[in-house]
Amino acid sequence: MDVKFKPIDGNTPRYWTLVGILAVLALAGAWSTWLMFKQGIYLSGMTNRVPWGLQIVMAIYYIGLSAGSLVVSGLYGIFGKAEYKPFARMAAYLAMLFLIAGLLSIITDQGRTDRVFIEPFSHANPWSMFSINPSLYIGHITICIIYLWALFNEKYRLTKVASVTVVAWAIAVHSGTGAIFAFTPRELYTSPLLPVAFVAAALSSGAALMILVITALFKITKRHLDLGLIVWLGRLLAVFIVVALYVIMIENLHRFYLIESRHAAMYYLFGGWHAFLFWGGLILVGSIVPALILFKTKTGTSLRWILFASVLVVVGVWCERYMIVIPGQTFPPELFPGMEIVRSPLNEGIAVYNISFLEVLQALGVLGVIGCMFVLGLKYLPLAPAEARTVGESQMLKHMMPDAEVTEAAVSAEN
Amino acid sequence: MDRRDFLKRSGVFLVGAPCAYVLHVLPVSGARASSGHATATRRWGMVIDLHKCLEDCTACVESCRHENNVALHGDERWDVYWIRKVDIESKEPAVGTEESVPLLCNHCDDPPCALVCPVQATYRRDDGIVIVDHHRCIGCRYCMIACPYNARFFNYKENHDWHNKNYPKRSHGVAEACNFCAHRLDDGRLPACVETCQGIAGALTIGDLNDPHSEVSRLIADNPVKRLREDFGTEPKVYYIGLPGR
Numbered sequence: 109m110d111v112k113f114k115p116i117d118g119n120t121p122r123y124w125t126l127v128g129i130l131a132v133l134a135l136a137g138a139w140s141t142w143l144m145f146k147q148g149i150y151l152s153g154m155t156n157r158v159p160w161g162l163q164i165v166m167a168i169y170y171i172g173l174s175a176g177s178l179v180v181s182g183l184y185g186i187f188g189k190a191e192y193k194p195f196a197r198m199a200a201y202l203a204m205l206f207l208i209a210g211l212l213s214i215i216t217d218q219g220r221t222d223r224v225f226i227e228p229f230s231h232a233n234p235w236s237m238f239s240i241n242p243s244l245y246i247g248h249i250t251i252c253i254i255y256l257w258a259l260f261n262e263k264y265r266l267t268k269v270a271s272v273t274v275v276a277w278a279i280a281v282h283s284g285t286g287a288i289f290a291f292t293p294r295e296l297y298t299s300p301l302l303p304v305a306f307v308a309a310a311l312s313s314g315a316a317l318m319i320l321v322i323t324a325l326f327k328i329t330k331r332h333l334d335l336g337l338i339v340w341l342g343r344l345l346a347v348f349i350v351v352a353l354y355v356i357m358i359e360n361l362h363r364f365y366l367i368e369s370r371h372a373a374m375y376y377l378f379g380g381w382h383a384f385l386f387w388g389g390l391i392l393v394g395s396i397v398p399a400l401i402l403f404k405t406k407t408g409t410s411l412r413w414i415l416f417a418s419v420l421v422v423v424g425v426w427c428e429r430y431m432i433v434i435p436g437q438t439f440p441p442e443l444f445p446g447m448e449i450v451r452s453p454l455n456e457g458i459a460v461y462n463i464s465f466l467e468v469l470q471a472l473g474v475l476g477v478i479g480c481m482f483v484l485g486l487k488y489l490p491l492a493p494a495e496a497r498t499v500g501e502s503q504m505l506k507h508m509m510p511d512a513e514v515t516e517a518a519v520s521a522e523n
Numbered sequence: 524m525d526r527r528d529f530l531k532r533s534g535v536f537l538v539g540a541p542c543a544y545v546l547h548v549l550p551v552s553g554a555r556a557s558s559g560h561a562t563a564t565r566r567w568g569m570v571i572d573l574h575k576c577l578e579d580c581t582a583c584v585e586s587c588r589h590e591n592n593v594a595l596h597g598d599e600r601w602d603v604y605w606i607r608k609v610d611i612e613s614k615e616p617a618v619g620t621e622e623s624v625p626l627l628c629n630h631c632d633d634p635p636c637a638l639v640c641p642v643q644a645t646y647r648r649d650d651g652i653v654i655v656d657h658h659r660c661i662g663c664r665y666c667m668i669a670c671p672y673n674a675r676f677f678n679y680k681e682n683h684d685w686h687n688k689n690y691p692k693r694s695h696g697v698a699e700a701c702n703f704c705a706h707r708l709d710d711g712r713l714p715a716c717v718e719t720c721q722g723i724a725g726a727l728t729i730g731d732l733n734d735p736h737s738e739v740s741r742l743i744a745d746n747p748v749k750r751l752r753e754d755f756g757t758e759p760k761v762y763y764i765g766l767p768g769r
Contacts (some may be wrong), residue, residue: 147695155600220660220662223642232641237621256561325717443752444766445769447613453608454599
């Protein structure tokens, strides 16, 4: 399939205003990080009881979002759906940016940022998930660069190899990220299912984000995009949502069923305002509503509804990432089974974590950096396809929605 | 060199270099000796007799803070405790047991904190002491996440109180935990908490667990002892006499 790529013009004042805003965000994040580096990270909301805060939530969220490339590469690299190849460049570029964002979030979160580029290389502990994962991330970035190079230069065989490698490597990246938590002896962290749940949620957030980015880009630049491509991605997204929901359900049922972990499960599911994030954010808004939208033929084939569902998934998965990191820390470890601590100079009970303004600035800063790189990438690199058409689109769409007017649907995507 | 050769050699380098690197760092992970005094023949452990520990006494906490320049900011969110005293009570009101318990790093034989430290800043010395190299710690706080005993702390703020000029204070941004006063043990002295307690209640005892004739070995042999959450399998080396609960 011959696909033409055309960088966006990027000469309008609107474009440069966007670049400017993103650059200001990046500078604000850098300032916040510098302040914490000079004065100490007590300026964040983190405490002795909650030593991981917003930056870690954002880091694993970004890593998960990079799975869009996994979805697209998997679709044409493994399942041979050639019509998705036009998106491979953008997906790989985005994956690279999200991995950079994940690494940036972790780096700016360190107490001694000045040592981050020395000690992990000179004294690496190969058994630490914090050594294994950055190696996986850097490896993934490298593979994405090779993959992009192969795509830019139309190297067919290398593209094929790289697309399969990206899929395998990305699964390792997402499992490894889940293992950072799952392989530690904390009541609400320890779980062999967590890495699996992480992969499942990564696939949904990655697919949802790809839908949003592709549609936004094609709409803003007024290029042709066949609705069938998005409808199919939406269907896939619905399956990912259900799989993620299933794994999360089993994980929580298991914790709730066993007497020794029931107390922790009760806290996780009902014990505080984070329970609203779980039930409201992750289960209802992030999973059930978008799954219903996407599975229902009428809404599942309407671009507006698919976009709405994708936004819900992107929000829901953020809640899922928050639920991985924070409640596991605020819930106290049981040091004395059968006893309770009634007096201590420290808070030994349920801890509280309040996100500070400077932490938010740091998170926005990282977003600014990769936002700039993305917008500039669209202008200076041949990432965006000039158009995207399905192969035998009408048959596919007709099969999915026999009652709908195919031509109308395709036109509505263009408007 | 033709293209095929170049690709072949690049491949060998790309695969070989990381392998060589991993093989280079692999043997030293987990445990490593840093001090000439740490020997594999000795294994430091502590026994805490709760029958002797006085309820309102915090002399061990104060002496530790003074000896090791442990930061106290007046805010429990960021205060550091290498050793702290907690009062525990039975969850069953009819039992009515109450006890005052000193809590400190357990110097586990299989320390999860050292396992997860990405830069080997936390490690177990050959003599069993789990210690933090403050010059190497990058401040990732993974050790605090991994420690199941809440015995790890972090210097969130700069510590301005430098009581003991013979011992360094730490910059903000690095992890903290009790090190059994390794600098004192290496000099043949007792840890500050043990020395102080022996003049007051005699509840804390430290010694060589490998020596069957040491005071700690005798106490462990002669008394019913418990360690915190032995079910974690971390093999703590702090033993409690008279610890209530399951």
